[in-house]
Amino acid sequence: MSGDVLHLLLMALMCWAIIFFIRSIPFLLFGRANSQPPVWLNAVEKWISPAIILGLIVYSYVGLFQKHPPTEHLYGLSEFAAGGLVVILQLLLRNGLLSILGGTVAYMLMLHGGL
Amino acid sequence: MRGLYRKAFIDSLPVMMGYTTMGFAAGVLLSVAGKVSFPAAWSGFLAATSISGTLQFVVVDWFANRSPLLHVALITAAISFRYGFYGFSLLNRWRGIALWKKLYLIWGLTDETYAIESSCAIEDKEDYIRYCLTLTALDHSYWIIGTTVGAIVGSSFTLPSRGIEFSMVALFIAIFTDQVRGLVKGGAK
Numbered sequence: 001m002s003g004d005v006l007h008l009l010l011m012a013l014m015c016w017a018i019i020f021f022i023r024s025i026p027f028l029l030f031g032r033a034n035s036q037p038p039v040w041l042n043a044v045e046k047w048i049s050p051a052i053i054l055g056l057i058v059y060s061y062v063g064l065f066q067k068h069p070p071t072e073h074l075y076g077l078s079e080f081a082a083g084g085l086v087v088i089l090q091l092l093l094r095n096g097l098l099s100i101l102g103g104t105v106a107y108m109l110m111l112h113g114g115l
Numbered sequence: 116m117r118g119l120y121r122k123a124f125i126d127s128l129p130v131m132m133g134y135t136t137m138g139f140a141a142g143v144l145l146s147v148a149g150k151v152s153f154p155a156a157w158s159g160f161l162a163a164t165s166i167s168g169t170l171q172f173v174v175v176d177w178f179a180n181r182s183p184l185l186h187v188a189l190i191t192a193a194i195s196f197r198y199g200f201y202g203f204s205l206l207n208r209w210r211g212i213a214l215w216k217k218l219y220l221i222w223g224l225t226d227e228t229y230a231i232e233s234s235c236a237i238e239d240k241e242d243y244i245r246y247c248l249t250l251t252a253l254d255h256s257y258w259i260i261g262t263t264v265g266a267i268v269g270s271s272f273t274l275p276s277r278g279i280e281f282s283m284v285a286l287f288i289a290i291f292t293d294q295v296r297g298l299v300k301g302g303a304k
Contacts, residue, residue, distance in 0.1 A: 007184075008151065011174070011177060011184065011187050012160060012164060012165070012174075014187060015161070015165045016165045018188060019170065019195045019198065022198050023199070023221050024221045025202065026200070026203045027202050027206065030203070030206055033211075037203050045197070045200040046298065047298075049196060049294060050295060052193050052196050053291045053294060054291060055193070056193060056194060057287045057288060063176075063280075064280065064281065068278070082281055082284075086284075086288040090292040091296070096137065096286070097137050097140060099292075100282050100286055101282075103281060103285040104278070104285055107281040108275065108279060110278075112278070
């Protein structure tokens with residue numbers, strides 16, 4: 001097996017292990033008979049999850065700007081316009097796939113058009 | 116008994132629509148932008164093991180860049196954080212069942228499967244577990260089929276790929292929009 005394939009395989013297996021572990025945390029912590037989770041956990045879930053996703057949005061915008069430097073095309077306007085389109089589509093139609101497709105196609109068109 | 120499987124199948128139909136189309140898109144993306152040979156095999160393998168929509172999109176970038184494992188581990192933990200809370204509301208209903216059943220149910224605990232399982236009103240414990248197992252297996256297979264077929268189709272055409280990495284940003288923005296909507300309304304998602 002080539003090193004490249006091994007790297008990809010390790011990546012995939014690691015993702016599996018991490019995700020499986022995270023999914024099993026409640027059962028590992030409170031799986032015994034009569035043990036119950038504390039109530040404050042609800043509040044944590046409610047606020048931390050969006051905070052993490054917001055962090056990931058920033059993180060992926062940084063990655064996007066490294067690949068397509070904003071100085072080359074209208075100072076990042078197309079990135080934010082496409083992002084805005086995703087928000088609007090998601091608010092109106094509530095269909096994740098349509099929002100992702102719409103935003104991505106719009107962004108690809110703008111890049112293609114030199115914006 | 117038969118009614119139970121029937122109910123699981125009918126309840127899984129919306130998930131079938133979602134997973135086959137979303138999986139298809141992720142599969143196309145991996146074959147167009149993942150820079151791997153045999154994208155269909157990778158796509159199906161990732162789908163069968165991790166069963167995570169977010170991961171299936173994000174992984175394309177990591178595959179293409181051959182990202183370092185530590186980077187992959189950290190982001191995987193961050194995007195999967197929410198899965199760590201689903202089990203809490205299923206603890207009592209899944210308590211005391213056979214270990215292999217529990218492990219498979221946990222393995223397949225996606226956003227959609229969780230939503231259906233946690234709102235299902237079947238009283239009898241054995242029936243409920245059988246229902247959950249059937250539902251998980253169905254959803255699992257929809258996801259594998261969608262991603263694999265998408266990768267096969269994606270690798271048989273040459274599609275323009277410049278800027279396609281925006282799909283990952285778009286996925287996060289769509290998730291965030293829904294989360295904020297949930298918070299504003301003050302109700303659960």
